[in-house]
Amino acid sequence: MRKQKSIFENIDWLLVGLYIVFVLMGWLNIYAAVYNEEHRNIFDMSQNYGRQMLWIGTSLVIGLAILVIDGKFYAAFSYPTYLVVMLILLVVLVIARDVQGARSWIEIGNFKLQPSEFAKFATNMALAKYLSSLGIRMEDMKTKITAGLIILFPMTLVLLQNDTGSALVFISFIFVLYREGLSQNVLIFGFFAGVLFILALMVPNTILLGVIGGLGLLAYFLLRKTRKNLMAILAITALSAGVVFSVDYAFHKILQPHQRERIEVLLGKRSDPKGAGYNVNQSLIAIGSGGLSGKGFLQGTQTKYDFVPEQSTDFIFCTVGEEWGFIGTSVVILLFLALLYRIVFIAERQRSQYTRIYAYGVASIIFFHLMINVGMAIGLAPVIGIPLPFFSYGGSSLWGFTVLLFVLIKLDSYRMYILR
Template identity: 45%
Template sequence: MRSNDLPISRVDWPTVLVYFALVIIGWFNIYAAVFDGQAAKSIFDFSINSGKQLVWIGASVAIILVIMAADHRLFENLALPVYLFFLVLLLLTPFLGKEVNGQVLSIGVGSFRIQPGEFAKFATALALAKVMERPNFDLSQTKNQLIALGVMMVPVILILLQPDTGTAMVYFALFIMFYREGFPQRYYILGLGFIALSLLALGIENNLYLAIGIGLIFLLLVSIGKRSWKRTLVFGAIALVMIGYSYSIDFVVSKLPPHQQNRIMVLFNPDLDPLGVGWNVTQSKIAIGSGGFLGKGYLQGTQTKFDFVPEQHTDFIFCTLGEEFGWLGSLVVIGLFMTLLYRLVVMAERQKTRFARVYGYSVLSIILFHFMINISMTIGLFPVVGIPLPFFSYGGSSLWSFTILLFIFIKMDASRSQQLGRLG
C-alpha cells in the first residue's frame, strides 16, 4: 500500500457526516435569511447569497477530495512555508486589499477575493504543530513558551493592523491547545484574574466605587489571621495594581474606535441605545425568543423576512435558526457542534505523533471559540465582534478555511497507522 493510499474504513465518518449536516442546514438558513416572500428567488439562484454559497459548498467538496488524496506527510513538510505565505498575504492586505466599513480584510482580483486572516488560522495551527513536535520541546520552559507565543502572535499583530479585532481574538483560543501540551497553569489563573478584573472595570462606571470595593476587600484580607507587615505590604501592592489596572482599562477602551466602544458598553447595558448601537443584539434576541419551542416554521420568520436583524446571513445566522426552528432546532444544531467537538477530542487523543495531536487540539480550540462566541453574540452575552458560525455562516473564505482546517486533521487521523510514533 502506498503511503498516500487512504483506507476508507479509517476515515472518521461521524465527523464527516456532522460537517455536511452543518453545511447543509446552514445553507438552508442562509436562504431563509434573504427570503422575502412572494418575490423570493429560487434557493439555487446564483444572484443571491444561497446560490453563491452553493458554489462555495461545491468548491469545498473539491477541496476535501484534494486533501484526502494528498500524502499525509505533505502537511507537515509544508507547514512553515504555508505559514510564511499567509503572513506575507496578511502584511500586504492593508496595502492591496479592499476597504469595507473602515476595515481592509480581503485581497484578490476582481470579484474573486479571500480573507487571509481566515486562512491564516489553519496555517498557524500547522506551524505551531511543526514547531512543537521537536524532540524535548517542553512548554514549561520559558524559551519554548516564547517561541510558541511568537508563532501565534505574529498573525495576530498583522490582523490588528487591518484592523480586525474579532479575527485576531480567535488566535488566543490556541491557549486551550497550549494547556493540553503543558503550558503552566499559573498563567491561566493570572489571565482569568485579569479578565475578571477587566469585566469589573468595564461594568462599574465609576472607578471610585471600584477602588473603594477593592480597598474593602484588601482590609478584610489583612484583618484575617496574623497581621504581619509583609502580608499587609503584599495585599496593599495587589490592591494598588488592581486599582491602577482598572483605570488603564478605561484608557485602552477610550482609544478604541467609537463603534467598538459602543459594542462593549451595550454588553453591560443592553438598553443604552436600543434603536442604534444595541439594535442588532436586541432584534436578534427578539427573533430567537419569538421562535418559542418549535419555531414559526421554515421561511416564516417575521424578524428575518422584514430585515429587522442586520448581517443575519453571516454573524447573526443563529437567530434565523432560533426564530424559524425554535428551541428544539437550536438544540439540534448545538448538539451537532458538541458532537463535532467531542469527536475532535477523541481523534486528537488517539494520534501517534505530537504534530498531529497539537494540530488536532488547535482545530478543536478554533472551532470551539467560534461556536461559543458567535452564539454568545446573538443572545447578548458577548460584544458583537464579527465572528462567523463555523460551516454555517455565509461566506466563501469562512467555509473554505474551516473546511481546510478540519479535513487536514481528518486526513491525519485516517493516516495515523502510517505515522511514526513521536509523542511528547
C-alpha cells in the first residue's frame, strides 16, 4: 500500500462536474422560484437563494475536507458513524419540536439540522461495511436479517419522527441487496405487491380476490403439476390475498388522513383541486405551462407568485418545468440518469467490495429521491415531501448529498491501489 501523491489524484472529475452543474442549476432555480422585486440580489441572505449560496459554499468545504481525509477512515469508521447518527436520531425524537407535523429537526440557535438526511449516508456505510465483511453471503438467512435490521432501525426512527418521506427512502437499499445477491424474486414480489396495493384501493376486494383465485386456478391447469409448481402457485396466491387484505388495514389504520388523501388524489379517486389535490394541480399547471422551451429565466409566474407551495424545496422541479420547458426538464432528468449510470459504472470498476456496495447505495438513494420528487411534481407519485438531490433548497439535504457523493469520490480514487 502506498500513499497518494495528491488528494486530487484519481478523482472522478466527471462526477465532480455533474455535482457542480446540479448545485448551480438548483441555486438559479431557487432564485427564480422565490425571486421578487424587492430582493433582486441573488446573494441576499434574507432570502432562500442567498442562504442556499451559503449552503453551497459550506458544502464545497465539506467536499474538500472529505477528499483530504485518508480514504481508509470511512470504511473503518462505518459502524461508529452509524451508531452516532442513530443516537442523534433518538435524541431528536425526544427533544425536537413539531415543525409542520414532523419532529425531525435539531435546533442550535438559528441553525437547524435534519439528522435524517445523514442517516441515509450512515446506513449506507454500515450496510457496505457489513456486506463486505469476510464470510458474509447474501444467501444466508442471518445475513438477510442483519442487513434488514441495519436498514429498518433508522427507517423506524425516522418514521417515528413523522418524516414518512425520508423513511421511505430506506426502501431503496433493496437495490443494493439485490446487486449483492438477493433473489430477484424479492424485486418481482415487491413490484407485484405495489401493483396489488394500487389495485386493492381501486377495485373492490371481492373482485380482486376472485381474480387472484382465478389466476391461481389457471396456473394450476396450465403448468406442469410438479410439487414445486404447486407449492409456488399456492404460496403466491396466498401471499397476494394476504397483501389485498392487509392493504385495507394499512391504508385506513396506519396511514394518516393527509397521506390517504394524497394517495386517493393520485389514483384519481378524489378530485379536490383546492384541497388535498391543490399541490399537485398547481404543480402540474406550473410545469405544463412551460411548454417546449419554457417562459424564460425569472419569467415563471406560477412558482414566483406562490401558486405552487414549497416551490424552493420539494417542488423546485416546477420552476425548472415552467421556466425552461420540456427542454429544461429533460436535460435535468437525463443529467440525473447520466449521474446514475456514472455511479453504477464506478461501482462496477471497484476492486473493493465496500466501495462497490457503497456506490450502489448512493445510486439507489439518488434514484429514489429523483423518482419520488419528480414523480410527485408531475402527478405520477403521491405527494411525499422529499427533496430533489442537489437542487432543492435546504442545508441538511445539500450537506447530506454532498457527503454521500464526495465519500464515494474519495473511495473511488483508491480504486488503483488497494483491495479492501
